[in-house]
Structure formats: C-alpha cells, structure tokens
Amino acid sequence: MTVEDLRRSPLASYPGVTEIPFLTMVNVRVPPTGDAAARISARLGGPLPVVPNSVVEAGRRHILWLGPDEWLVVGPDGDRELPGMLPEAVDVSANRTTIEVRSRDLLEHGCTLDLHPRAFHAGRCAQTTIARTQVILWQTSDEPVYRLLVRGSFATYLADWLSDAACS
Amino acid sequence: MLLISCPWCGEREETEFHYGGQAFVSYPADPESLTDEEWAQYVFFRDNPKGDFAERWVHSAGCRRWFNTVRNTVTSEFLS
Ligand SMILES: [Zn+2]
Numbered sequence: 001m002t003v004e005d006l007r008r009s010p011l012a013s014y015p016g017v018t019e020i021p022f023l024t025m026v027n028v029r030v031p032p033t034g035d036a037a038a039r040i041s042a043r044l045g046g047p048l049p050v051v052p053n054s055v056v057e058a059g060r061r062h063i064l065w066l067g068p069d070e071w072l073v074v075g076p077d078g079d080r081e082l083p084g085m086l087p088e089a090v091d092v093s094a095n096r097t098t099i100e101v102r103s104r105d106l107l108e109h110g111c112t113l114d115l116h117p118r119a120f121h122a123g124r125c126a127q128t129t130i131a132r133t134q135v136i137l138w139q140t141s142d143e144p145v146y147r148l149l150v151r152g153s154f155a156t157y158l159a160d161w162l163s164d165a166a167c168s
Numbered sequence: 169m170l171l172i173s174c175p176w177c178g179e180r181e182e183t184e185f186h187y188g189g190q191a192f193v194s195y196p197a198d199p200e201s202l203t204d205e206e207w208a209q210y211v212f213f214r215d216n217p218k219g220d221f222a223e224r225w226v227h228s229a230g231c232r233r234w235f236n237t238v239r240n241t242v243t244s245e246f247l248s
Pocket of ligand 1: 174177
C-alpha cells in the first residue's frame with residue numbers, strides 16, 4: 001500500500017462542492033531581493049511576485065504573494081520535485097485543501113473584499129476570511145473562477161457554508 | 169464596520185486585525201540594572217491619551233505583518 005492509497009482529502013465524500021485535493025504547496029520565506037530570491041526565481045522559472053496579493057505563473061506552478069518575504073508555491077497533485085527543490089521552502093501540502101468556486105455572488109455572501117473586476121481579477125490572491133474562516137482566496141480566471149485554500153480541519157465547515165449560501 | 173489600512177494589503181475589515189498596544193515602547197537598554205518599579209513601568213504601564221495615539225496592529229488574518237499607525241482614541245479614525 002502506498003501513501004497515495006492512504007491519503008484522504010477533507011471533502012472526499014462531500015457533495016456539491018468542487019474540491020481540487022492534494023495540490024502540492026510549499027511555503028517560502030526569503031528576503032525579496034538578494035541572491036537567495038534570485039536563485040529561487042531561476043529554479044522555479046518565474047519571479048517571486050513583489051506586488052502584494054498577486055500571483056505569478058511559473059510553468060505548471062503558481063507563486064502566490066503571502067507577505068513581503070513570504071510566498072506560497074502551488075504545484076499540481078503529484079509534483080514530487082517541488083517539496084525538496086528549495087532549501088528555503090517548507091512542504092505545507094497537507095495544511096490546506098482547495099475548493100473551486102465559480103460565482104462571485106456566492107463568495108460575496110461571506111467575504112468583505114471588493115471582488116468586482118475593477119478591484120480583483122485573475123492573477124490576484126488575498127489572505128482573508130470567508131464566513132469567519134481564514135482562507136487564501138485566489139482568482140485563477142476572469143470567468144470568474146476562484147480557488148479557496150482552506151485548512152483541512154475547516155474545510156467541511158466552509159463547504160457546508162458555501163452549500164447553504166448557494167441556496168439563499 | 170471599521171476599515172483598517174494594512175500597509176501591504178490596503179483597507180481590510182477590522183476583524184482581520186489584532187491590536188498590539190502602544191507603539192515605540194522599546195526594550196530597556198540595560199535590563200539588568202532595572203529596579204522592580206522600573207520593570208513594572210516597562211511591562212504594565214502605557215499611555216492612555218484622549219486623542220491621537222501611536223499604536224501597533226497586526227494583520228493577523230491576512231499577511232500577518234505588524235505595523236505602526238496613529239489612531240484617534242475618541243473617534244477611532246486612523247490617521248496614518
Ligand atoms: Zn496585510
């Protein structure tokens with residue numbers, strides 16, 4: 001039996017919510033300028049974004065700004081290279097799962113950010129609360145498509161809340 | 169709803185922040201030499217003005233960065 005057989009996503013048997021489980025995520029802490037940042041950017045194939053709450057695409061991975069010296073690199077499920085490729089990175093894949101939402105109206109039931117396209121659009125991310133739950137909100141497409149990166153232990157609560165809000 | 173401006177993220181709802189008390193309270197330069205009363209002053213005593221007050225806040229549910237700001241303690245208006 002392999003690790004892949006044993007793992008369970010928080011929303012594996014949850015109806016009505018689109019989960020993108022098991023994305024590979026590493027947290028990077030490094031000064032934004034200097035040799036280390038340059039080496040990391042070269043290794044990832046994209047710059048560490050310095051604009052607050054913005055996202056840079058680097059091949060099949062994305063780099064999310066979390067702070068002036070902190071980023072989250074998100075790769076696909078099964079990205080075996082990412083967790084060990086940067087000495088400054090910590091593997092946090094098991095910390096959060098990902099929920100996909102395709103409605104701005106739905107998020108606005110519980111999110112105080114201005115999500116209108118003039119203020120928030122594809123390539124933006126934000127750490128905020130939705131229904132009092134801390135999430136990383138990341139807009140991946142202008143359709144719109146949003147991803148909510150939420151801690152595993154809060155995922156069913158947030159999924160319940162989203163299902164309920166979608167009915168109201 | 170009170171909006172607080174994070175220097176990194178811009179205006180966010182008050183509930184994303186935590187208060188950190190008076191700003192610019194520096195650690196004693198020579199802690200070994202402090203009397204008990206001086207320690208008590210450093211640890212427990214803070215200004216409590218009616219009006220503008222320099223404070224520390226942290227954007228705890230957002231970027232988790234600390235910052236200094238000036239708030240009017242009467243109106244809760246943030247001045248910087
Ligand atoms: Zn912030």
